[in-house]
Amino acid sequence: MIHTLPKHHGRHAGLIALTMFATAGVVVWFTKPVAREVRDAPRPAAAAVAIPVTPPPPPIVERTPERSSATGVAIYDERRTTHLNAQVNGWLQKVRPTALGRHVKQGETLAVIYSPEVWVASQELVAQVRDFRSQELLDAQRYRLLRMGMTWPDVSRIEKTLTPQATLPLVARLAGTVVAEQGLRGQFVEPGGTEYFTITEPGYFWVFVETQDTSRLRIGSRAKLAIDGIAQPVPAKISYMYRADREGMRTLRFDVYAPRVTFTPNAHVTADFN
Numbered sequence: 700m701i702h703t704l705p706k707h708h709g710r711h712a713g714l715i716a717l718t719m720f721a722t723a724g725v726v727v728w729f730t731k732p733v734a735r736e737v738r739d740a741p742r743p744a745a746a747a748v749a750i751p752v753t754p755p756p757p758p759i760v761e762r763t764p765e766r767s768s769a770t771g772v773a774i775y776d777e778r779r780t781t782h783l784n785a786q787v788n789g790w791l792q793k794v795r796p797t798a799l800g801r802h803v804k805q806g807e808t809l810a811v812i813y814s815p816e817v818w819v820a821s822q823e824l825v826a827q828v829r830d831f832r833s834q835e836l837l838d839a840q841r842y843r844l845l846r847m848g849m850t851w852p853d854v855s856r857i858e859k860t861l862t863p864q865a866t867l868p869l870v871a872r873l874a875g876t877v878v879a880e881q882g883l884r885g886q887f888v889e890p891g892g893t894e895y896f897t898i899t900e901p902g903y904f905w906v907f908v909e910t911q912d913t914s915r916l917r918i919g920s921r922a923k924l925a926i927d928g929i930a931q932p933v934p935a936k937i938s939y940m941y942r943a944d945r946e947g948m949r950t951l952r953f954d955v956y957a958p959r960v961t962f963t964p965n966a967h968v969t970a971d972f973n
Contacts (some may be wrong), residue, residue, distance in 0.1 A: 710749060711820055711868050712722050716771065718898050718900060718962065719967060720896040721874045726816065727903045734885070740809060745902060745961070746827075755904075756865060757764045757826075757841065759954075763869055765964065767889075767910070767912045767971075767972050768910075768962075768970060768971045768972065769908040769909060769910035769912075769951065769969075769970045769972075770908060770909070770967065770968065770969050770970070771906060771907045771908030771909060771948075771950075771967075771968050771970065772804075772906070772907060772963060772965050772966065773898040773904055773905070773906045773909070773910060773924075773955075773962055773964070773965070773966045773968050774904060774964050775897075775901070775903070775904050775905070776899070776900070776903040776904055776905055776954070777905070778786050779875065779899055779900045779903050780873070780897065780898065780899035780900075781871060781876070781898045781899070782873070782890070782891070782897055783809065783810075783869045783870075783871070783895055783896040783897075783898070784890075784894050784895060785812055785850075785888040785890055785892055785893070785895070786846070786848040786867070786890055786892065787812060787814045787816045787867060787870075788813065788814060788815075788816060788845045788856050788887075788888070788889045788890070789812040789813050789814030789815070789816070789817070789867065789887070789888060790811055790813045790814075790885055790886065790887055790888070791812055791882050791883070791884065791885065791886045791895065792810060792812070792813060792866075792885070792950040793806060793809070793810040793882070793884050793886050794809055794810055794811075795802075795809075796884075797880060797881055798875065798877045798896065799877050799878075799879070799880045800875075800877060800878075801876070801877050802875070802876050803871045803874065803876075803877060804871065804874050805869045805872065805873055805874040806870055806871065806872075807870065808869065808870050808953070809869050809870070809871060809872075809877075809896050810868075810882075810895065810896070811867060811868050811869065812866065812867045812869065812888060813866055814865060814866075814867055815865070815866055816847070816867035817844070817847060817849070817864065817865055817866065817867045818864070819856050820840065820843050820844050820847065821844065821863035821864050822863040822865070823840050823865050824837075824841065824844060824854070824857055825856065825857065825858075825861050825862070826837065826842075827840050828858050828859065828945050829894045830863060834843060834932045835894050841854055841903055844857075847865055847867060847946075848869070849867055849868070850868065851872055852965075853868070863949075868944065869896065871896075871898050873898060874898075875898040875899045876898065876899065876900065876901055877896055877897070877898055878897050878898070878901055878964075879894065879897035879964070880895065880896055880897075880898055881893060881894065881895050882895045899925065899962065901908055901958075901960075901961065902956055902957060902958035902959075902960070903954075903955070903956055904955050904957075904960075904962070905952055905954060905955070906924055906935065906952070906953040906955060906968050906970070907950055907953075908924075908949070908950070908953075908970045909948050909950050909951075910948070910951065911947050911948055911949070912947060913940070913943075913949050913951075915946060916937060916940070916951070916972065917934050917937070917940075918936075918937050918938065918939065918940060919937060920936065920937045920972065921934065921935070921972070921973055922934075922935055922936070922937070922953070922967050922970040922972045922973070923935075923970070923971045923973075924955070924969070925961070925968065925969045925970075926962050926966050927962060927966045927968070928961075928962055928966055928968075928970060929961075929962060929966045931953060932971070933957050933960060935953040935954075935955045935970075937951050937952070937953060938951065938952050938953055938954040939951070939952040939954075940952075942961055951970075953970070
């Protein structure tokens with residue numbers, strides 16, 4: 700059986716409405732701090748968006764040409780140089796007090812050596828001419844005097860005049876300038892390495908340098924040669940490249956013509972390659 704609630708005929712309607720209003724106010728009061736906390740809670744940070752950055756172009760660097768250098772010495776061009784030294788024992792007699800700096804002609808006599816060895820050899824030549832026995836013996840005496848340094852005209856004159864001589868001339872085999880001189884008048888000399896006269900054309904000389912940096916060097920490569928005693932560098936080209944030694948070093952030769960350059964033989968040189 701279904702029972703229905705009794706109807707209220709308005710007697711308690713006001714009380715009921717007041718109760719409901721109070722209940723709603725309590726609910727709002729207790730829920731308001733939660734809403735405030737939710738509102739005031741820190742929000743999560745937004746995810747960072749990566750923006751692509753184009754790197755700046757690299758700076759423009761001007762490349763300078765590679766440079767290298769090598770060191771060595773300068774000497775006179777041996778193709779244009781003659782060295783006069785003694786081939787026998789004797790005493791030096793110079794034609795002039797000094798010949799240093801003079802230009803001499805080919806075949807010019809600069810000094811003579813008075814030698815007993817030359818006197819004996821020329822006597823034997825005269826004996827072979829007077830008592831001719833064979834061409835072989837005669838030629839042997841001729842070559843003996845020639846090896847001592849006697850000129851062929853002097854040998855011929857001894858044979859024609861049958862007069863031995865005790866002097867051995869020191870003759871310029873090439874024309875040029877006397878750039879070095881040693882020995883005093885009357886000095887005793889003997890065979891050896893002493894050069895009493897050096898004759899050459901001073902404007903022509905060789906420069907030898909050694910280097911391992913030959914990968915970009917060729918015959919004809921240019922360099923500037925800084926020579927001790929000379930103010931300005933001398934431009935030159937590589938004329939010859941020798942084979943590398945066991946340590947990888949190679950010798951380069953410069954054939955230089957510089958008529959106004961005066962240097963001391965074996966002067967130190969630095970070659971700067973462009």
